[in-house]
Amino acid sequence: MTSALVWARRRGSLARFWRGYREQRAGLWGLSVLLVIGAVAAAAPLLASGDVRSVADAPGGPMEAPSGAYWLGTDQFGRSLLGLxxxxxRVSLAVGLLAAALSVAIGTLVGVVAGHYGGWFATALMRITDWFLVMPALVLAIVLATVLSRGLWTVILAIAVTSWPTTARLVRAQTVAVESRPYIERATALGGGHRHIMTRHVLPQVMPLVLAQTTLGISTAILTEATLAFLGLGDPSVVSWGGMLQDAREAGAVSSGHWWYLAPPGIAIASVAVAFTVCGRAVESVLNPRLGAAR
Known part of the structure; x- marks a missing residue:
């Protein structure tokens, strides 16, 4: 009976959230864009042959302009830019999602622990957080990507390690606010331990903030991955949008005027980043009506 009641409340909360989200026109646009791009990424083996990533025996000529055979033209190896x-x-979305999830997980853990325990331990955690916060994130990510072995997991780790402090500070502030409420004192008086308080009472209250922060963090992670790949610090064995820009720069597409090599990956990166950003803002407005009213 209790379990059924809990699930009924969750379904009701999701229904109310969706009703509020549908009123956000920008959020709906962003969600539509993400669904289309996600479907394209999932259906990549059906839409483009895996051989398109190979530089050997590419069917097209180098740097061919868009045509009926190659809608977005070809690269310097004769590969279809549409297929690439x-x-x-797939790679850009996967890196963005995983890096943002890892970053938010680290930030949430640090924020909840610091907000719950307080004292010198919280002070030490926050000073470490401040150190990461004042460090230039891109510079630190470049250093990590340079020192560690090149690969997708290195890029994901570099992005996550440099982007968690903002989440940590937000979650800590929310945790302190939640723990000042009377029901936390009652739970403690009834014998609730630290783990019980943090997982059963604090974490559910900060999850809306975590969800919004994750959505916003994905766009930052995708842009950072594209930047690292453009600087030649990505995984050379995979194809990503940032890697395509790097290949275009090395092939001299900028100086030679081969716009069809530069425009598609650049537009794709910008579209996904904007879509995730407006979705995150919409989620914030739904979960925090006062924020939406202020805007």
């Missing part, structure tokens, strides 16, 4: 764009969506 489709396969690159």
């Amino acid at each position: 764009l489709v396969w690159g969506a």
Whole structure:
């Protein structure tokens, strides 16, 4: 009976959230864009052959302009840029999602622990957080990507390690606010331990903030991955949108005017980043109506 009541409340909360989200036109646009790009990435093996990523025996000529045979033209190896764009969506989205999830997980853990325990331990955690916060994130990510072995997991780790402090500070502030409420004192008086308080009472209250922060962090992670790949610090064995820009720069597409090599991956990166950003803002407005009213 209790379990059924809990699930009924969760379904009701999701229904109320969706009703509020549908009123956010920008959020709906962003969600539509993400669904389309996600579907394209999932169907990449059906839309483009895996051989399109190979530089050996590429069917097209180098740097061919868009045509009926190659809708977005070809690269310097004769590979279809449309096929590369489709396969690159998988890598860019995967890196963005995983890096943002890891970053938010680290920030949430640090924020909840610091807000719950307080004292010198919280002070030490916050000073470490401040150190990461004042460090230039891109510079630190470049250093990590340079020192560690090159690969997708290195890029994900570099992005996550440099982007968690903002989440940690937000979650800590929310945790302190939650723990000042009377029901936390009652739970403590009834014998609730630290783990019980943090997991059963504090974490559910900060999850809306965590969800919004994750959505916003994905766009930052995708842009950072594209920047690292553009600087030649990505995984050379995979195709990503940032890697395509790097290849275009090395092939001289900028100086030679081969716009069809630069425009598609650049537009794709910008579209996904904007879509995730407006979705995150919409989620914030739904979960925090006062924030939406202020805007």
